[in-house]
Amino acid sequence: MEADDIASICQLKYQYFRHLDLKEYDQLGELLTEDCVARYDDGNLTFEGRAAIVEFLTSAMGNNSLISKHHGHHPEITLSGSDSAHGVWYLEDSVIIPGADLEISGTAFYEDTYRRVDGLWRIAETGYARVFEEQREFSTKTLKSFKHRFES
Numbered sequence: 001m002e003a004d005d006i007a008s009i010c011q012l013k014y015q016y017f018r019h020l021d022l023k024e025y026d027q028l029g030e031l032l033t034e035d036c037v038a039r040y041d042d043g044n045l046t047f048e049g050r051a052a053i054v055e056f057l058t059s060a061m062g063n064n065s066l067i068s069k070h071h072g073h074h075p076e077i078t079l080s081g082s083d084s085a086h087g088v089w090y091l092e093d094s095v096i097i098p099g100a101d102l103e104i105s106g107t108a109f110y111e112d113t114y115r116r117v118d119g120l121w122r123i124a125e126t127g128y129a130r131v132f133e134e135q136r137e138f139s140t141k142t143l144k145s146f147k148h149r150f151e152s
């Protein structure tokens with residue numbers, strides 16, 4: 001069952017990214033436990049509970065003039081019990097806001113906790129720590145800012 005569980009968890013995270021980029025926040029919410037905790041932006045934005053997470057994503061990213069791309073790579077999934085697991089994912093993401101002439105992109109590591117609920121794997125905790133982030137003018141690709149986790 002271990003390989004099947006890991007494959008199911010990978011599918012769960014792939015669905016999370018797909019629903020995020022398609023702005024399907026209610027469907028994304030179904031992938032979370034009711035008591036899920038999300039820590040975005042290196043933990044600077046923390047939300048507790050499925051409803052709070054969905055509300056945040058809808059308000060922060062629901063505008064159709066904002067387009068996003070989230071690619072999760074290289075999953076490291078460890079089963080910690082018959083109904084619990086831990087995962088680390090390498091993230092490449094980009095957010096484009098043409099009206100603001102802004103593109104934000106970078107990489108990060110997502111760290112998740114998973115729990116099986118009613119036979120289905122769900123995300124119980126999620127969050128990421130940035131490796132780097134750059135902001136560019138969308139129209140010219142001119143670099144506006146660059147920061148990374150190794151800065152002094």
